[in-house]
Amino acid sequence: MSLLWLRVAVLLYGIAALAVLPAALYNRPRWRHVAMPAALAGAFFHFVSITETLYAAHRALPVDTHETLSMLALLLAAAFLLLAAKYRTVAFGIFLLPVVVLLTIVPAFRPGHETLAYPAIRTGWLLLHVALLLAAYAALFLSLIASLLYLIQERRLKQKRANPRRTWLPPLETTDQIALKALLFGLPCMTAGLLIGSVVALQTIGPTFFADPKVLLSLAMWVAYMLMIFIRQHSGLRGRRAVYLSSFVFLVVLAVWSANALSVVHRFKAP
Amino acid sequence: MSEIKQNGTLLLLGVNHTTAPIDVRERLAIPISRLADATRTLAHQPGVREALILSTCNRVELLTVQDAPAIATSPPLGMMSFLHDYLNLPAADIQPHVYEFREREAIRHLFRVASSLDSMVVGEPQILGQVKQSWNVAREVGAVSSMLDPLLQRAFSVAKRVRTETQIGSSSVSIASVAAELARKIFGSLAGKTVLIVGAGKMSDLAARHLIQQGATTLLVSNRTEASAEKIADSLRTPAITTGVIPFEQLHEQSHRADIVITSTGAGQIFMPEHARALLHRRRNRPVFFIDIAVPRDVAPEINKLEGCFVYDMDDLQQVAARNQAVRSREAEAAEVIVSKEVARYSDRLSQAPAIEAFKQLQLSAEAVRQQELARTAQRLAAQPLTPEQQAAIEALTRSLTAKLLHSQLEALRVASPGSGEETSDSNGK
Numbered sequence: 001m002s003l004l005w006l007r008v009a010v011l012l013y014g015i016a017a018l019a020v021l022p023a024a025l026y027n028r029p030r031w032r033h034v035a036m037p038a039a040l041a042g043a044f045f046h047f048v049s050i051t052e053t054l055y056a057a058h059r060a061l062p063v064d065t066h067e068t069l070s071m072l073a074l075l076l077a078a079a080f081l082l083l084a085a086k087y088r089t090v091a092f093g094i095f096l097l098p099v100v101v102l103l104t105i106v107p108a109f110r111p112g113h114e115t116l117a118y119p120a121i122r123t124g125w126l127l128l129h130v131a132l133l134l135a136a137y138a139a140l141f142l143s144l145i146a147s148l149l150y151l152i153q154e155r156r157l158k159q160k161r162a163n164p165r166r167t168w169l170p171p172l173e174t175t176d177q178i179a180l181k182a183l184l185f186g187l188p189c190m191t192a193g194l195l196i197g198s199v200v201a202l203q204t205i206g207p208t209f210f211a212d213p214k215v216l217l218s219l220a221m222w223v224a225y226m227l228m229i230f231i232r233q234h235s236g237l238r239g240r241r242a243v244y245l246s247s248f249v250f251l252v253v254l255a256v257w258s259a260n261a262l263s264v265v266h267r268f269k270a271p
Numbered sequence: 272m273s274e275i276k277q278n279g280t281l282l283l284l285g286v287n288h289t290t291a292p293i294d295v296r297e298r299l300a301i302p303i304s305r306l307a308d309a310t311r312t313l314a315h316q317p318g319v320r321e322a323l324i325l326s327t328c329n330r331v332e333l334l335t336v337q338d339a340p341a342i343a344t345s346p347p348l349g350m351m352s353f354l355h356d357y358l359n360l361p362a363a364d365i366q367p368h369v370y371e372f373r374e375r376e377a378i379r380h381l382f383r384v385a386s387s388l389d390s391m392v393v394g395e396p397q398i399l400g401q402v403k404q405s406w407n408v409a410r411e412v413g414a415v416s417s418m419l420d421p422l423l424q425r426a427f428s429v430a431k432r433v434r435t436e437t438q439i440g441s442s443s444v445s446i447a448s449v450a451a452e453l454a455r456k457i458f459g460s461l462a463g464k465t466v467l468i469v470g471a472g473k474m475s476d477l478a479a480r481h482l483i484q485q486g487a488t489t490l491l492v493s494n495r496t497e498a499s500a501e502k503i504a505d506s507l508r509t510p511a512i513t514t515g516v517i518p519f520e521q522l523h524e525q526s527h528r529a530d531i532v533i534t535s536t537g538a539g540q541i542f543m544p545e546h547a548r549a550l551l552h553r554r555r556n557r558p559v560f561f562i563d564i565a566v567p568r569d570v571a572p573e574i575n576k577l578e579g580c581f582v583y584d585m586d587d588l589q590q591v592a593a594r595n596q597a598v599r600s601r602e603a604e605a606a607e608v609i610v611s612k613e614v615a616r617y618s619d620r621l622s623q624a625p626a627i628e629a630f631k632q633l634q635l636s637a638e639a640v641r642q643q644e645l646a647r648t649a650q651r652l653a654a655q656p657l658t659p660e661q662q663a664a665i666e667a668l669t670r671s672l673t674a675k676l677l678h679s680q681l682e683a684l685r686v687a688s689p690g691s692g693e694e695t696s697d698s699n700g701k
Contacts, residue, residue, distance in 0.1 A: 239579070
């Protein structure tokens with residue numbers, strides 16, 4: 001049943017992703033009235049699906065890559081809905097919703113069959129570790145998109161070709177605030193997520209865990225994240241250079257994510 | 272349109288920016304303080320049943336519902352005498368500039384005015400508020416009722432539809448409002464933003480006022496003559512606006528305080544790239560918007576290449592305004608289609624109103640006869656009252672009989688009603 005809800009969610013996200021294009025690019029309010037309810041309903045069915053899956057499996061955290069991706073997608077969809085409600089802009093949906101569809105479509109049609117490498121550590125702390133890190137990734141992705149939108153709007157204004165009919169981009173200051181706020185939200189999430197993960201790993205596996213490539217890369221990711229915030233805050237970095245910086249940290253995050261394949265201890269295990 | 276004729280003839284008389292020069296419009300203009308009195312006076316003119324006056328800087332229009340004899344002449348003497356007597360203007364001075372619309376064309380004109388299609392700046396939003404104000408005044412003095420009241424309400428919903436379904440008012444077309452719109456694209460809300468005016472000029476003053484209207488709260492002025500700067504600052508100071516003067520020789524040291532810089536000295540390039548770099552450094556790269564309305568330009572165009580600096584000169588602003596104007600013109604075409612449809616719909620509704628009224632009357636009188644006959648029968652059978660089942664059967668029988676007898680007459684009325692396909696237009700508008 002949970003798969004059915006997830007497929008319904010994918011369909012609704014797909015509708016929202018398509019409807020958001022005319023709503024944002026051509027400023028058509030009717031399409032906005034399609035995109036927003038579709039995204040909201042998609043997020044609802046997505047949430048139902050995840051809850052049902054976890055409930056049926058008698059656990060509180062995602063154990064395979066597909067489930068984790070699906071949770072990340074739900075966080076991104078929630079971020080889109082939050083931004084639309086707070087800043088009255090659907091522009092973020094142009095980038096966020098297709099990613100949400102992509103992240104959801106695989107688990108919806110090819111559910112994973114991995115289990116935890118260490119079933120004994122199914123604790124609430126581990127759930128928090130996963131949830132906080134996913135929130136940090138979502139925040140970083142959001143910040144990257146905000147920086148990109150900033151760059152596009154900046155170029156349009158500099159080239160003096162802002163089409164009055166295409167006012168889909170939020171003002172520069174708004175996108176800048178979103179980018180910074182997302183990073184500032186992501187930092188404590190990432191810090192706490194990594195700390196919790198480290199403590200749990202120390203108790204379960206012992207100090208050898210810290211020699212794992214995944215763990216080392218995670219540490220590098222945290223340093224890069226901190227540096228990025230420091231630079232942005234202290235030099236007022238915006239525009240092109242902010243996009244480069246965000247992209248770099250995002251690449252580090254992708255590397256950390258992919259490091260699951262290299263990790264001996266931090267990986268999901270096939271049954 | 273027979274409904275209009277039954278209740279009187281709808282007539283609109285007026286002058287606007289296309290038919291009358293400003294000196295004529297000035298003499299005809301009725302200030303808001305006198306609008307109630309003028310509307311009451313117009314409503315009391317012989318033959319006038321309902322009246323409304325719309326008086327703005329670009330138009331004065333009298334919308335009335337009149338008896339047929341009162342409008343035999345064109346323009347009607349009663350209305351011309353109102354203009355003459357109330358405003359002390361010789362009829363000969365006004366008559367060449369006056370336009371007149373009747374019935375359907377008057378409805379069309381009103382819808383176009385409310386939708387801002389007849390405005391000097393097509394799509395400007397103020398006109399709808401002005402029409403609403405006139406309507407409120409006319410209601411307060413009891414000058415509008417069964418004809419004008421629903422017509423005005425329809426005009427408001429048409430205007431709303433035009434605003435919602437087209438983008439007629441979505442972009443600015445004046446230099447000052449374009450500058451304010453661009454500032455909003457950079458800063459979003461202008462609340463709490465600081466505007467710096469460099470040089471004294473009408474245009475910079477106007478642009479600053481626009482930015483203040485949009486929420487800017489601090490205004491700094493810098494001019495070679497400090498007295499002029501202080502004069503400008505004083506003229507723009509309000510309890511909500513903080514103003515200040517920057518000595519011209521300290522301009523580069525202090526300009527980082529401003530988010531928006533409006534320059535209009537025309538003294539050559541006051542702001543060079545090195546100044547802008549220093550300014551950005553002091554602002555920690557927060558964006559700054561230069562509005563250069565001076566000729567020759569005050570701001571070096573290369574500054575626009577610096578990240579965080581946005582420079583728009585007079586040509587740039589004019590180009591944006593022209594593009595916006597073109598968009599509005601395109602949207603105006605779509606709006607005209609909406610207005611035409613709404614005029615047709617409203618006219619149809621009006622022309623069908625007598626038939627609907629006749630339907631209702633016929634049905635009411637048939638029902639009255641049926642009730643009378645039922646009561647009479649019940650009286651006759653008082654000795655042997657009918658059972659509830661028998662009463663229900665008689666009720667159903669009489670209803671069915673009445674409906675069948677009325678059917679052919681109602682059908683004949685429907686076919687004969689003007690809205691059923693006959694040409695209903697009886698407009699005489701010029």
